[in-house]
Amino acid sequence: MSVASVPITVAEGDGIGPEIMRAVLRILDAAGAKIAPETIEIGERVYLRGQSSGIEASAWESLRRTKVFLKGPITTPQGGGYKSLNVTVRKTLGLYANVRPCVSYHPYVDCVHPKVDLVIVRENEEDTYAGIEHRQSDEVYQCLKLVSRPGCEKICRYAFEYARVNGRKKVTCMTKDNIMKITDGLFHRVFDDVAKEYPEIAANHMIIDIGAAKMATRPADFDVIVTLNLYGDILSDIAAEVTGSVGLGGSANIGSQCAMFEAVHGSAPDISGKGIANPSGLLLGAIMMLVHIGQGEVATRIHNAWLRTIEEGLHTGDIFSPKVSKEKLGTEAFAKAVLDRLGKQPEKLAPVAYAGGAPVAVEGRLTPTHPAKKERVGVDVFLHWRGAPDTLGALLEELNGDGLKLTMISNRGLKVWPNGHPETFCTDHWRCRYESIKPGALVSVMQVMSLIMRMSNAGLDPVKTEHLFLFDGTPAYSLGQGQ
Ligand code: NAD
Numbered sequence: 001m002s003v004a005s006v007p008i009t010v011a012e013g014d015g016i017g018p019e020i021m022r023a024v025l026r027i028l029d030a031a032g033a034k035i036a037p038e039t040i041e042i043g044e045r046v047y048l049r050g051q052s053s054g055i056e057a058s059a060w061e062s063l064r065r066t067k068v069f070l071k072g073p074i075t076t077p078q079g080g081g082y083k084s085l086n087v088t089v090r091k092t093l094g095l096y097a098n099v100r101p102c103v104s105y106h107p108y109v110d111c112v113h114p115k116v117d118l119v120i121v122r123e124n125e126e127d128t129y130a131g132i133e134h135r136q137s138d139e140v141y142q143c144l145k146l147v148s149r150p151g152c153e154k155i156c157r158y159a160f161e162y163a164r165v166n167g168r169k170k171v172t173c174m175t176k177d178n179i180m181k182i183t184d185g186l187f188h189r190v191f192d193d194v195a196k197e198y199p200e201i202a203a204n205h206m207i208i209d210i211g212a213a214k215m216a217t218r219p220a221d222f223d224v225i226v227t228l229n230l231y232g233d234i235l236s237d238i239a240a241e242v243t244g245s246v247g248l249g250g251s252a253n254i255g256s257q258c259a260m261f262e263a264v265h266g267s268a269p270d271i272s273g274k275g276i277a278n279p280s281g282l283l284l285g286a287i288m289m290l291v292h293i294g295q296g297e298v299a300t301r302i303h304n305a306w307l308r309t310i311e312e313g314l315h316t317g318d319i320f321s322p323k324v325s326k327e328k329l330g331t332e333a334f335a336k337a338v339l340d341r342l343g344k345q346p347e348k349l350a351p352v353a354y355a356g357g358a359p360v361a362v363e364g365r366l367t368p369t370h371p372a373k374k375e376r377v378g379v380d381v382f383l384h385w386r387g388a389p390d391t392l393g394a395l396l397e398e399l400n401g402d403g404l405k406l407t408m409i410s411n412r413g414l415k416v417w418p419n420g421h422p423e424t425f426c427t428d429h430w431r432c433r434y435e436s437i438k439p440g441a442l443v444s445v446m447q448v449m450s451l452i453m454r455m456s457n458a459g460l461d462p463v464k465t466e467h468l469f470l471f472d473g474t475p476a477y478s479l480g481q482g483q
Contacts, residue, residue: 005036013072015267016277023279023335030339043074054085069260073267095253102239111244122232137384140429152190159226170202170223174211250284261289278316296354307346378435378468389416415480
């Protein structure tokens, strides 16, 4: 039975993009991929036409319709005003999971660690990458770290589903929840909850600092890793570096409706137009795309032909080494070598076998959010102020009243009033915690607003408030360090 071709959106990108995209589409075609590519323009030329996002409004129409995007690398012009196209596409299309396999191809490709085969599943939409930043005083700047329960559950569930579908044995979660007990703590808790539903897959947690160190020294101990956005970004580069696969890495950005596939590397302007670029990163991205659209059999044929090409020592210049390589090939000749080997298995490297079924999906499986009993019990008012903590404490105690009293002042998180230490370095940014005078009494928005008015009338400069809540009776705010 003939299968209808799946429409996909293709952007060649900049620099070496057109060369490697041509090579990849040629291999996909020869392998019998049932795809119908539609081409859109993105990147440098679009930026330079004055479109600061690097993508035209018309291109979104194709992306929304096909929901599958094979993207070449792009050049982000230097200088101000240009937004990262990757971030724009990821966030606009809700691509919450960044999936990056990192494999060492020892002894055929130079690498620090010979036996690595891991996958990093990085949360892609939340964390400090929401990019919500403010300067609040002469000295202090802030970046908000936003983490949601559905966001954590989607990525943790995706990691376990990915492990199940791909025959992986272990999922390791990495967070810094010994310090960020509320945000990273949520990620860790959700991970533990989701893990219980996958008893056949081992699950463990590591603090990100020791986890990253182990990744650099013992990467073969890892299988699937799931983590928050910033940690995942850093870990992906460590993993790519230790496997020697920066130029060979493919990556997938998966959403509940759309998905984007690309190489990990950039547009390599230094070798653009020379016909020597390695198309492998984009090819491995395209292989992930084929698995995603249910063409696992074609993906398997291409991947095994590629492994065979690599182990036969047919290499592009970037991975060529006289010790192990047999022949140095240009982009087109390398693509031809791969398609000549379609149908063959690697003999030394382990062959792959992708299931041909539906893509990994977590939709419809998320725990519904039940509104909790939420009670306001105080407020942290942040002040831009210069002076000594005890002076500020005395000033603010004057403003106690209307059911609220000052209970703590901290500076960059450390409690400095009451009973601070003279050695502590303080900036001009103070968190002033007010709670009910009467224990257990709730605090209204009006009380908070009138406190802000009293502060303003006293010549103080409130720059931000954070309300203190109990959720179902549990405090949902951190204590001051040393409190
Ligand atoms: P790069 O990955 O383009 O190049 C780094 C080095 O690796 C260069 O020496 C290059 O020649 C080599 N290289 C990269 N890909 C190769 C390939 N397929 N075959 C052979 N050699 C290869 O990184 P860069 O130089 O830092 O960035 C260049 C441009 O790419 C910048 O504008 C950057 O913003 C952009 N970039 C885009 C993406 C993306 O679109 N996803 C990712 C990273 C960088």
